[in-house]
Amino acid sequence: MDINPAEKPVRHILSLSGGKDSTALAIYMRDRIKEMEYVFCDTGEELPETKEYLDKLEVFLGKEINRLNPERPFSHYLQIYNGVLPDARTRWCTRQLKIEPFEKFVKNDICYSYVGIRADEAHRKGYISTKPNILPKYPFIENNIVKEDVYRILEESGLGLPQYYNWRSRSGCYFCFFQRKNEWVGLLENHPDLYEKAMKFEKKDSATGEKFTWSQSESLEELKDPNRILEIKAEHEKKQSQISKKTNLTLGEVFSSSYDDEEDDGGCFICHL
Secondary structure, eight states: OOOOTTTSOEEEEEEEOSSHHHHHHHHHHTTTOTTOEEEEEOOSOBOHHHHHHHHHHHHHHTSOEEEEOOSSOHHHHHHHTTTOOOOTTTOHHHIIIIIHHHHHHHTTSEEEEEOOOOGGGTTOOOOOOSSTTEEEEOHHHHTTOOHHHHHHHHHHHTOOSOGGGGTOSOOSBTTOTTOOHHHHHHHHHHOHHHHHHHHHHOEEOTTTOOEEOSSTTSOHHHHTSHHHHHHHHHHHHHHHHHHHTTSOOOHHHHHHHHHHTTOOTTOOHHHHO
8 A cells, every 4th residue: 555644644553462572562662653652452351460561561651552442342242153252263352352443443544553573483474454554564573673682672671571471471361262271270370260250151052062162172170170280280391391401591481482382373463462
C-alpha cells in the first residue's frame, strides 16, 4: 500500500503482550518514535503478573498504555462456539479477544504496526492484518536484534523479565492452550484459583462422548494428580538439565530455551510476543 502522508496522518502503534519481546521492542523504540502509541489487548483473563509488568513498563515509557477490551467476555464467545475450547487450529479467542479490539482501535487510519519478531526468528510472521491500512514493521529484524539483545535491553532498562517467567515461558491468558504440561503445573502451584477456573471450562459432550480439554490428551483434573505432577516435573527438569549443559545461560534463558526447541511456527503471536 502506498502511503501519502499529505493525505492522511500515519499512526505508529506497538501492541504489547506482557512478554519479553514486545516489551523489549517498546523500550527499544521509546526514544526513536516519539509519537508511538502503545496498546495492550486485555482479554479479561490475564495473569496478575502480566498486569503488574505492564504497569512498570508504563512508568518506564512515560506514556499511557491503552488497555483495549473485547466487546464481550471469553465466556460469551465460548457459548457461541458451543463450549468448544479454542486450540492451535481454530484460535477463535485470538480473533475475538485480541485482533478485533486492535483493529477497532486503529479504525481506518493508516497505521504502522510494530511487531517484536527478532532477527534470529525471521521466518516467523506474527500477526499480519488483512486490512490494507495496517502495515507491519519489524525493527528487530531490520536492525539484527537477536534473543541475547532482548535480554540485554530488558536488563539495562531495569525491568528484567516478567515474574511469571519463574514458572511459565509465555505471555497470554492463564488458560492458554499453548502452555506445556509443566506450565499448567506452575499455574496450579502459583494461582490455584485460576487453575480451578480453567478446569471448569473443560467438559465432556454427553451426546458424543467427546472431551473438550485445554491440555492435549488429558484433562486438568487428571493433570493435577500428585503422581502425574511428579512425572511432569521430572521430565521438565531433565530437559532443562540437558539444555543448561549446552551453553552458559542465565536461569531465565535456560527456562525460555527449554521451549524454543519445541516451539512450532503456530504460536499465538499477537499474545506471546
